[in-house]
Amino acid sequence: MLSFTPFNGDSDPESHLKHFKSVMILHKADDALMCKVFVMTLRGAAQNWFHTLPSGSISSFKELSYIFAKEYTSYRTIKKNPDHLFNLRKKSDQSLRDYIKRFKAEKANIVGCDDRIASFAFKKGLPAEHDLYRELTIAPNQTLVEVFATAECYALWDDDRIAAKKSTKQEDQPTKRAGQKSDGFGNRNKDKRRSHPKEDATAGENYTKFSIPIHQILAQVKDKPWLRRPSPVKGDPDKRDTRKYCAFHGTHGHTTNNCFSWKTHLQELVREGHCTEFIAKQAIQRIEDRDTTKEPP
Template identity: 60%
Template sequence: MTNMSKSSFTNVIEQVEPPRKFSRPYFTPFKGDGDSERHLKHYRSTMVLYRSNDALMCKIFTTTLQGEAQDWFHTLPPRSIQSFDDLSLVFTKEYSSYRSIKKKSDYLFNVKKNPKESLRDYMKRFKAKKAKIVGYDDSVASAAFQKGLSADHPLFREMIIKEDLTLANSFALAEKHALWDEAQRADKAPEHP
């Protein structure tokens, strides 16, 4: 039995037992290196049927913590948690620095093609960065893709001539240029003896 004097929960919470037919849902463990707000939202939505049972919400939440997060929980002062709101507050305060920062479309202007990078690799890297943006603005993304090229790149010059290019059109043009670049490199490669 847990020593109630050392528990972070008040005695009232500590003494509550789960309902008879309660079956603990599966939760992805939170280890302290993820988005605390996302974890909390998932927990609340999964435990929606038990929201009125504050003590159960507290006790089950602690079972979703592992590793550093579990260690952190055991450093809380005895009897300092009186409700699930208290627990949520200290949890999000502790782990708020790990929260995912929502990126906007203009973040893509930071993605530049490296001089030694192939056009195909630049496209792949750009697409990976774009995938992290929820609801990106197509015209901003297309402009950012173009701006990531050097001004003397043939694709950059071709994109300037075209008006209102969508990102899909920009990638299609880039694909043509990538094929041409690869063919040029193949022609310049020394022949094998």
């Protein structure tokens, strides 16, 4: 006896017909047998429907398939087209691996989806500031298999980053409790020694003055080979201020203009002879005066 998935009248009739034909492929030539065995797969309301058909009204399995699909047409699954993939977006609180799994699952439901469309839709679903988006833009002629292979490499790094953040959070909890101080009103303040980049950015008044905001400088030099990437921001990403975004770190929590790491790195670049075209005239004069008096930098 062959094993069939029963049809109760509340699912896609086209899917059930495909399943039945696949199991009966060895007996497909016998039309009468196909009709009789198909009736055995019906259950409940579907079985009752079959017995309402007039005796002798079915002359072939093709005719039975047509009547069956027409009866349960309201349960047919609407097939998605490739354009559906462009609706997928990687959420800010979603890991790269989860986005890859969700995209692959949605693509699997689209029959005959062109790989080039899928590759483009996968990239468009990533945030423009994501490192993988940049990688796929630089090498746009990758096949879909190559795109997924590249994405899996980035997902491994993303998994390690998330695991490191969780580990750091667990290690920091006792330190934070020990570093809290009472303000006399029953409230406790966090240890100032564990500061966030956006707080550190307010310190230090001796930065070189530039003619344009430093976030605009980053936008103009972000593709330069001498620009070094920063270390990931510590802390729980779910607790960051999503209204503020740092293009240097590629994450939320603080703005680019208030980024301590970007300010520090920008000073290093200036000392190395880069980004000098953005220095304000007053700052250039101060640097020249300082060099004249031989002040230590």
